[in-house]
Amino acid sequence: MVRIIAILVGAAFTFVLALALWGTVSTAITDPAPETAEHEFHLHPRDAGLSSAGFFGKYDRRQVQRGFQVFKEVCAACHSLKYVSFRDLEEIGYSEAEVKAIANQWVIETPSVNPDTGEAATRKNVASDRFPSPFANEVAARAANNNALPPDLSLIAKARHDGANYVFSLVGKDGYRPQPAELLKKFPETKTPDGLHYNPYFANLNIAMPPPLTTDGQVTYTDGTVATHDQMAKDVAAFLTWTAEPKLEARHAAGFASVVFILIFCFLAWGAYQNVWRDVKH
Incomplete structure (x- = not known):
């Protein structure tokens, strides 16, 4: 009796689940979601070709240093x-x-307190300090950036899908551009508002940040590398990948060692199995 009840409950659950799935599929077919400008004109990030990408990726120290300079x-x-x-x-x-x-x-100096007066002050940074914020607080940051809050970049390469390529594409030479005429014709309501900038790699196509990289040679590299627009974008993407994953190389090495260990273990286990059961006839 209990088994029959369990079967009936399971069948009922399966039926309700199938009914819900059918309703979702039929609605998607008969009443599809309307096309949006973001869906049609948002571009997938370009490949930055960083040496840190891939299973065996390692950081190019010179490139990361150039990215820090940017x-x-x-x-x-x-x-x-x-x-x-x-x-x-x-x-x-x-x-x-x-x-x-x-x-x-x-x-930017590190916020501190004057020991004599107790008033707010600043002091020179030391190696153990974290990079100080360019603004005293969020209100000051918004006031200086047309009410937009510049995000912290420490983990930006992990916080965005395909982060390294996203950063490279966003600030690279193909990032900031005029809105396509086709977009304005099809979605006139998406015209970029004053104070924003069209960028097809940004989630909603319009970004508050002005183009940070504008011309070739904007940064003079100390190692003599030619600072083209895309080179600077690629280098800063490499640096922000490192800030987000400083232990990437150690993680890759540990992963490779783990795979090798598992393969050796499987081989030894197979050999032990063959040795133990070699005299057993099936």
């Missing part, structure tokens, strides 16, 4: 790196002395 000279005016410390830069090839110099010379 961040320092272009992005740091509006964006923070609140999860990254100055001393972390040693992992991408800077010496301890260079890190101390970078921290000491950083344009």
